[in-house]
Structure formats: structure tokens, C-alpha cells
Amino acid sequence: MHAPDGDPLLRQVLRGVNGSDERLNEVVSSLITHLHAFVADVRPTEHEWLAGLAFLAETGQRWCGPHRDEFILLSDMLGLTTAVDDVNHSGPETMTPSSVQGPFHSPAPPRELGDWIAHGPERERATPAVVHGRVLDCDGAPVPGAVVDVWQANDTGLYDSQDDTQEPGNLRALLTAGPDGGYWFRTVRPASYPVPTDGTAGRLLKAIGRHPMRPAHVHVQVTAPGYRPLTTHVFLAGDPYLDSDAAFAVKPELIRRPVRRESPDDLRRWEMDGPFEEIEFDLRMVPLGWAEERP
Amino acid sequence: MHAPDGDPLLRQVLRGVNGSDERLNEVVSSLITHLHAFVADVRPTEHEWLAGLAFLAETGQRWCGPHRDEFILLSDMLGLTTAVDDVNHSGPETMTPSSVQGPFHSPAPPRELGDWIAHGPERERATPAVVHGRVLDCDGAPVPGAVVDVWQANDTGLYDSQDDTQEPGNLRALLTAGPDGGYWFRTVRPASYPVPTDGTAGRLLKAIGRHPMRPAHVHVQVTAPGYRPLTTHVFLAGDPYLDSDAAFAVKPELIRRPVRRESPDDLRRWEMDGPFEEIEFDLRMVPLGWAEERP
Structure with a gap:
């Protein structure tokens, strides 16, 4: 320097x-x-x-x-x-790492655990999915009543605000975790999508030889009294853009492999009427006042 | 780093x-x-x-x-x-240092050596001045026919483009140096002035505790075949803002002390009809192809 x-x-x-x-x-x-x-x-x-x-x-x-x-x-x-996110969200090794919020967050409709959050035409054509997990502290104890805010793109990579075929609030939900910290919702598998390329950022990406794609993901923001709010993504294993996310938001701990389910037991358990993908994603929150060690 | x-x-x-x-x-x-x-x-x-x-x-x-x-x-x-200017304009020690062009350059009217360039109300109220010097190479040999482009603010710190009392082209001139490399013009002493403070730059200056003033100066741009174009300022010694130019454009080699003249000989020599300030500023140009040594 x-x-x-x-x-x-x-x-x-x-x-x-x-x-x-x-x-x-x-x-x-x-x-x-x-x-x-x-x-x-x-x-x-x-x-x-x-x-x-x-x-x-x-x-x-x-x-x-x-x-x-x-x-x-x-x-x-x-x-x-991501660099700013990282300096603000260090914590115990067991925590769920933070990831960037991105520009697509908006107030989500409150929904019940298990509700369908896909209500547009993607519901008919896309791969059905169940996303579930538990909100825990870093020692694995449940955080009942945590508020879980989720938002995602559909199977064409579009959010409600970008797509006339989706009502506002589609593919968004504000859920309250149960007594065991559990949350779940029914949805469709999101697709990867490009960041906007018509502006100066797109021009820069092109000039330095980078693609504009973000790997498929569901955004999750979770809050609970006594815990540091957590904003993160769950990414889907197998996505071709996991190693080259245009926003550098992927962390290995945030990647989950969707598992295809079609047995009668699974259909009954998750209230589905046909084959679907199960995505399990626990959220481990950091207590407020956790003593950050700065190197 | x-x-x-x-x-x-x-x-x-x-x-x-x-x-x-x-x-x-x-x-x-x-x-x-x-x-x-x-x-x-x-x-x-x-x-x-x-x-x-x-x-x-x-x-x-x-x-x-x-x-x-x-x-x-x-x-x-x-x-x-100024940092970018410096990395692009290293040269022999004897050269006139470069300084930033600033936002107020515009095509100047061609004028004859010795012409008055102040034609607005400042001519009646401001301190008259004669600016003169020679365009030389770094060994002191004249550069005849060099084109000297000058522009300056008036005694209230305003350029023609900022001031309804000035015609376009006021306090600007495109001069051609004589056979000895000499140039001169009659004008008024410029005043120091603030950079615009109504925008974000002004807000930043205020937040970090800096004033927005630039010390009084005349801009000079000189070109001649075979020489690197030179853009610089001449600053006036005694200005209170020389040590704290909002644009960091002052270099010691660019400061000249205006000398008050009132003798009949001086009035006759410079075609003035009353006391005035003489500002002498030679311009030493760098030949094209000068081998820059990069550290």
C-alpha cells in the first residue's frame, strides 16, 4: 500500500x-x-x-x-x-452464515405453517417443493415463535415485482415457527436468474468477461427476541452457477440438495398430491451479545 | 494492504x-x-x-x-x-508543473498579444493587471508561435459562464506567442472563489471540516508542435487559501507575487493608464518523447 x-x-x-x-x-x-x-x-x-x-x-x-x-x-x-456482510456477521462456527439481502425483499403476507406460497401459473408447470427446517440457537436448542420471512423467484427466475403473471406477495411468506422451532411451506423450485444487465453494472460484467447469473435460491430472514436477526439464502445443490454467483453470496454451509420424494408416506406427511422435492434448511441464530472476537 | x-x-x-x-x-x-x-x-x-x-x-x-x-x-x-495529473505529467525538474484543468474551460476568442481580456463591469472596479511571460523549452530556449489559452474568474470570483454581467468569452483569450516565445495580456486581478457547495461534494467538505475555497488563479493551457501540451494555473502569492486549495492544485512553482507598478515607464511599457499589478509567469514545456523514468 x-x-x-x-x-x-x-x-x-x-x-x-x-x-x-x-x-x-x-x-x-x-x-x-x-x-x-x-x-x-x-x-x-x-x-x-x-x-x-x-x-x-x-x-x-x-x-x-x-x-x-x-x-x-x-x-x-x-x-x-458480501464483504460488508461478513465483517458485520461473524459468530460461532455453528451459526448459519449470513448472506446478502438483495434488492427483492418486500413485506410478505403472513401465512400459516405449511401453506402454499406459489399461486401463479408456476404452480401448474414447475417442480413442486417443500421447504422446511427448524430455527435453533447455536447450541441446537429450538427458538419457538421465531418469525421466518421467505421470498423467492419462480421457475422462470422472476419475482412477483418483475412478473405480470404473479400477484403481489406471490412466493413470499411471513411464517411463525412452531414450539419446536419448526417451519415449513409448500412452493415450487426456484430457477437461477440474471441480474439486470441493461445498465452500467451489466456493461462492466461483460467487459470483464463475467456472466450475470445468480444460482437458484430461496431468501430467508429470521428474527426472534434475544437473537441477532439473520438474513441468508438457501442455495440448491447442482446449480451450474454455484461457483460463479454474480453476487458472490454463496457459502458452502448454505447449499442444500433437494431430495425427490414420491412415496405415499412422504406425500401424506407433507400434504402433497404428487412427486416433489424436499429441501431441508435449519436456521441457527446467534444470541444478542455474543462476544465477537476481532482478529 | x-x-x-x-x-x-x-x-x-x-x-x-x-x-x-x-x-x-x-x-x-x-x-x-x-x-x-x-x-x-x-x-x-x-x-x-x-x-x-x-x-x-x-x-x-x-x-x-x-x-x-x-x-x-x-x-x-x-x-x-491532482494525483492523476501528477502520474501523467512527470518531466524534467525545469518544466512548469501541470495542474488540473477544472470545469471552467471553454473555447476562447483569439486575441492579439497585449489585448485587454476584461470587458465587463470588473474593468471599472477591479485591480488592473498585466500578465506576461515567455513560452520556453526546459532548457530555456523560446518556443515561438506557441498557442496560449488563458481563462480566469473576475474580481468577484465568477467566470463568464456563471455571471450575467459578463459576455461569453470575457476573461478568456487564445494568444499566439511572439518570436521570442513572449505572450502578454491586460486583465484584472482574479479573486479566490468557492467550488459549488450545494451538492454532495459540498456536503462532504462540510462534514470533514474543510472550506470550499480555491485561491485566486489564472488558468493557462499552452500547446506547440513538438511539445507536450501543458495545462496549469498561475496562483497569486499572499492569497489566504494557497495552503488549503479545495482542489489541491497549488504547487510552489506555480505561485507568483503580483508586483504593483505605477511609474510612468511601467505605464508606458505595458500601455496602462494607471497603477496596476504585474504578474510574470514563464511556461516551460516538455518536448514530446521525453523519456519518463518510472520508479
């Missing part, structure tokens, strides 16, 4: 950071230091630098608004959202 | 950079590395991170357009424009 001591300009810029908010001073000083190091490393031409600034201006002007935020998307695409 | 080897996430993000443009791969990889190091250093909360991304979105959405570019302003305010 570019040592401030060796660079009179950087030293002068850093001397100017003297606001009343110490945390802001710290953040801005670090950002200044890293951006000057970036300039020293790549020695951009003026044309390159202006092209970079124009990319940022276009990102804000054309691709940010009430229904889109391309800077968040860029943060996701560069692994920065 | 955050070592890629120690960070599996960063390693994975960097592995994804594989476009056909090697230079773009290099720039993007370096940016990713430095931004991940920034996250590791400051450990932003999710709230802080989203606030930073919202700042960028607002910068593009509200403060960039045909007549304004707040990302360029931010680059100036963080010393990055």
Missing part, C-alpha cells in the same frame, strides 16, 4: 480531514488513502480517469431511482456487499 | 476478472482490491455502507448533467484529479 508518508499530496489531503464526526473522519481518510493507492497502482491516463468518472455519473443518472439502485448492484457484483 | 491470499472472497472476485481488454482487467482488479481493503479497514456497518452508496446515487442523479459533474468535483476535492 501507498504509504502516506511517501506522498506529500496524500498527506495534505488527509490533513484536511478534521470534521467533528470522528467515525466519518476515519472512513473518509481510509477511502482517500485507498483511492490514492489505486491511482498510484494503475497510473490511469486522464482519458481513463474521466471515463471512470463518467461511468459513475451515468450509474447515478440513468440507473438509480425509486425502483432501481445500480450502485447497490455494483457493490453486489464486486463482492463488496 | 489487504493481501488477496488471505481473503478467499477477494480471491474469488479477482478470479472473475477475465475480459479481453487486459488494461481494463488490470484497472478493475486493482479497484476491487483497494475497495475490499477499504472495507476490511473500516468495517462499515450495513447502514454506513448503504449511506455511502446512496451518496453516490444522489451524486449522479441530482448533481451530474450537461452543466455540472459532481463526480469530477469530488475527484478534485479528494486530491485524486
Whole structure:
């Protein structure tokens, strides 16, 4: 790294950071230091630098608004959202790792345990699935009454907000875990999907030779009094994009293999009327006040 | 610096950079590395991170357009424009250092050597000044016929494009140096002025406790066949903002002390009819092909 001591300009810029908010001073000083190091490393031409600034201006002007935020998307695409998620969610080894929230969360309709959450045309054509598990603490004790918020894309990779064939609230649910911490719902298998590629983030992905796909997943957010809220995904084993998620949100602990079920016992147990996939995903929450060890 | 080897996430993000443009791969990889190091250093909360991304979105959405570019302003305010300028303009010790172009350049009217360039009300109220010098190479030999493009604010710190009392082209000139490389023009002393503070850059400056002022200066851009174009400023000694230029564009070699002149000889020599300030500023150009030594 570019040592401030060796660079009179950087030293002068850093001397100017003297606001009343110490945390802001710290953040801005670090950002200044890293951006000057970036300039020293790549020695951009003026044309390159202006092209970079124009990319940022276009990102804000054309691709940010009430229904889109391309800077968040860029943060996701560069692994920065996951990096920020990681520094904020360390915990015991037994916890369920956190993963990024993404842009598709919205208030979900409260539903009963076991309810169908797929009510659009995907219900007729897609692979039926049962998702279930238990909300536990990191020692394996149940967390009864935990609130489990789930949302997912359908079999064409679209969320309700992107798809005229889905009613608002489709493939979303707010569930309350039972006395044993258990939760379950009936749904369809989600498909992998591309992040938006029409904006500057898509242009960047293409330029650096990356595809825009996210592997199939169900989003889960779980809250319970006395526990740190947990936002995560469950990913489906076998997905071709698990190793190259455009948002770098996959962690090995979050991958589950859907198991095909068709026996009469399974159909009866999960109230299904034909073959389906079972996806089991326990959620292990971290108690509030868990003492984080920072290296 | 955050070592890629120690960070599996960063390693994975960097592995994804594989476009056909090697230079773009290099720039993007370096940016990713430095931004991940920034996250590791400051450990932003999710709230802080989203606030930073919202700042960028607002910068593009509200403060960039045909007549304004707040990302360029931010680059100036963080010393990055000067850093980029510096990596692109190293040269012999005797050269005139480069300095940032800023946002106020526009095509200037061709004028004759010695012409008045102040034609607005500032001509009646401001301190008259004569700016002169010679365009030379780094060994001191004249560069006859060099084209010298100058632009400046008036005594209230406003450029023609910001001020209804000035005609377009006021306080601007395109001059051709004489056979001895000499150039001169009659004008008024410029005033220091604030950069725009109504946008996100102004908000940032205030938050980190910095004023928005730029010390008084005249912009100069000089071109001549066989020489590297030179864009720079001449600053006026004694200005209270020389040590704290909001744009970090001041270099000691660019500061000149205006000298008050009122003798009949001086008035006759410079065709002035009353006391004025003389500002002498030679411009030493670097020949094309000068072998830059990179450390």
C-alpha cells in the first residue's frame, strides 16, 4: 500500500480531514488513502480517469431511482456487499452464515405453517417443493415463535415485482415457527436468474468477461427476541452457477440438495398430491451479545 | 494492504476478472482490491455502507448533467484529479508543473498579444493587471508561435459562464506567442472563489471540516508542435487559501507575487493608464518523447 508518508499530496489531503464526526473522519481518510493507492497502482491516463468518472455519473443518472439502485448492484457484483456482510456477521462456527439481502425483499403476507406460497401459473408447470427446517440457537436448542420471512423467484427466475403473471406477495411468506422451532411451506423450485444487465453494472460484467447469473435460491430472514436477526439464502445443490454467483453470496454451509420424494408416506406427511422435492434448511441464530472476537 | 491470499472472497472476485481488454482487467482488479481493503479497514456497518452508496446515487442523479459533474468535483476535492495529473505529467525538474484543468474551460476568442481580456463591469472596479511571460523549452530556449489559452474568474470570483454581467468569452483569450516565445495580456486581478457547495461534494467538505475555497488563479493551457501540451494555473502569492486549495492544485512553482507598478515607464511599457499589478509567469514545456523514468 501507498504509504502516506511517501506522498506529500496524500498527506495534505488527509490533513484536511478534521470534521467533528470522528467515525466519518476515519472512513473518509481510509477511502482517500485507498483511492490514492489505486491511482498510484494503475497510473490511469486522464482519458481513463474521466471515463471512470463518467461511468459513475451515468450509474447515478440513468440507473438509480425509486425502483432501481445500480450502485447497490455494483457493490453486489464486486463482492463488496458480501464483504460488508461478513465483517458485520461473524459468530460461532455453528451459526448459519449470513448472506446478502438483495434488492427483492418486500413485506410478505403472513401465512400459516405449511401453506402454499406459489399461486401463479408456476404452480401448474414447475417442480413442486417443500421447504422446511427448524430455527435453533447455536447450541441446537429450538427458538419457538421465531418469525421466518421467505421470498423467492419462480421457475422462470422472476419475482412477483418483475412478473405480470404473479400477484403481489406471490412466493413470499411471513411464517411463525412452531414450539419446536419448526417451519415449513409448500412452493415450487426456484430457477437461477440474471441480474439486470441493461445498465452500467451489466456493461462492466461483460467487459470483464463475467456472466450475470445468480444460482437458484430461496431468501430467508429470521428474527426472534434475544437473537441477532439473520438474513441468508438457501442455495440448491447442482446449480451450474454455484461457483460463479454474480453476487458472490454463496457459502458452502448454505447449499442444500433437494431430495425427490414420491412415496405415499412422504406425500401424506407433507400434504402433497404428487412427486416433489424436499429441501431441508435449519436456521441457527446467534444470541444478542455474543462476544465477537476481532482478529 | 489487504493481501488477496488471505481473503478467499477477494480471491474469488479477482478470479472473475477475465475480459479481453487486459488494461481494463488490470484497472478493475486493482479497484476491487483497494475497495475490499477499504472495507476490511473500516468495517462499515450495513447502514454506513448503504449511506455511502446512496451518496453516490444522489451524486449522479441530482448533481451530474450537461452543466455540472459532481463526480469530477469530488475527484478534485479528494486530491485524486491532482494525483492523476501528477502520474501523467512527470518531466524534467525545469518544466512548469501541470495542474488540473477544472470545469471552467471553454473555447476562447483569439486575441492579439497585449489585448485587454476584461470587458465587463470588473474593468471599472477591479485591480488592473498585466500578465506576461515567455513560452520556453526546459532548457530555456523560446518556443515561438506557441498557442496560449488563458481563462480566469473576475474580481468577484465568477467566470463568464456563471455571471450575467459578463459576455461569453470575457476573461478568456487564445494568444499566439511572439518570436521570442513572449505572450502578454491586460486583465484584472482574479479573486479566490468557492467550488459549488450545494451538492454532495459540498456536503462532504462540510462534514470533514474543510472550506470550499480555491485561491485566486489564472488558468493557462499552452500547446506547440513538438511539445507536450501543458495545462496549469498561475496562483497569486499572499492569497489566504494557497495552503488549503479545495482542489489541491497549488504547487510552489506555480505561485507568483503580483508586483504593483505605477511609474510612468511601467505605464508606458505595458500601455496602462494607471497603477496596476504585474504578474510574470514563464511556461516551460516538455518536448514530446521525453523519456519518463518510472520508479
